[in-house]
Amino acid sequence: MDVKRKNRNLALVLAGIACGMVGMAYLSVPLYQLFCQVTGFGxxxxxxxxxxxxxxxxxxxxxxxxxxxxxxxxxxxxxxxxxxxxxxxxxxxxxxxxxxxxxxxxxxxxxxxxxxxxxxxxxxxxxxxxxxxxxxxxxxxxxxxxxxxxxxxxxxxxxxxxxxxxxxxxxxxxxxxxxxxxxxxxxxxxxxxxxxxxxx
CATH class of the missing domain: 2.60.370.10 (Ctag/Cox11)
Structure with missing residues (x-):
């Protein structure tokens, strides 16, 4: 039972990390464009x-x-x-x-x-x-x-x-x-x- 709970918690953490990575991928282009516009970078x-x-x-x-x-x-x-x-x-x-x-x-x-x-x-x-x-x-x-x-x-x-x-x-x-x-x-x-x- 304890092993199942640990596995479930690990799966939730990994799913959260994966969702966060997908979200950052979608936000990376507009955030980079904003950074470049503000700083003149690139x-x-x-x-x-x-x-x-x-x-x-x-x-x-x-x-x-x-x-x-x-x-x-x-x-x-x-x-x-x-x-x-x-x-x-x-x-x-x-x-x-x-x-x-x-x-x-x-x-x-x-x-x-x-x-x-x-x-x-x-x-x-x-x-x-x-x-x-x-x-x-x-x-x-x-x-x-x-x-x-x-x-x-x-x-x-x-x-x-x-x-x-x-x-x-x-x-x-x-x-x-x-x-x-x-x-x-x-x-x-x-x-x-x-x-x-x-x-x-």
Whole structure:
């Protein structure tokens, strides 16, 4: 009897550990994304929808734009411009264009990063299509805006003051839902993120 109770308790503990591991697996992607957005870790730029560009001394920064699509999302996705030059501290606006090539309505969600990675904390996105998923009907196209600025503090940081080119990369993934119908961002495929960094 005592052995059965010990075995039952052990089984309950192991089941609890397994449930906890499954829960952490589901939470790891959104928690990691939140950590990256707050710290700028891994090339994730700062996001501040209330921010206003502070203005600067007129030093110019070249912003290059990159676009990728993962397998499973039949979209065409590209930046309207390959690059622009803006004064550091001034607000910039650019557009990406997405078109659904699938035979039905599909939804996608975009992740983003900045290279060089050390510049990410100084790249501030004010408004971005990546803040929510995008739904496109068959053959539908959409212009997707991004409003941003480069914080002038980039010029006073010894590790970034020589940076004059920043690349903003987006990767679109199929939007997924959990069992309750809530949107879940697909986890970035490590290969596509590394490829985007290598290409830039």
């Amino acid at each position: 090339g994730t730029p700062n996001v501040d929808q209330q921010a206003q560009a502070p203005g600067g001394d007129g030093t110019m920064m070249t912003i290059r734009f990159n676009a990728d699509i993962t397998k499973g999302l039949k979209w065409e996705f590209k930046p309207d411009q390959k690059a622009i030059q803006i004064p550091i501290g001034e607000e910039g606006l650019t557009f990406y264009k997405a078109r659904n090539l699938d035979d039905s309505t599909t939804r996608g969600v975009a992740t983003f990063n900045v290279t060089p990675l050390k510049a990410a904390p100084y790249f501030v996105k004010v408004d971005c299509f990546c803040f929510s998923d995008q739904s496109l009907a068959l053959e539908e196209s959409a212009d997707l805006p991004v409003t941003f600025y480069v914080d002038p503090a980039i010029l006073t940081d010894p590790t970034t003051r020589e940076v004059r080119t920043i690349t903003l990369s987006y990767t679109f993934f199929p939007a997924k839902e959990d069992s309750n119908g809530n949107d879940l961002a697909a986890a970035p495929e490590e290969e596509s993120v590394e490829q985007a960094i290598r290409e830039n």
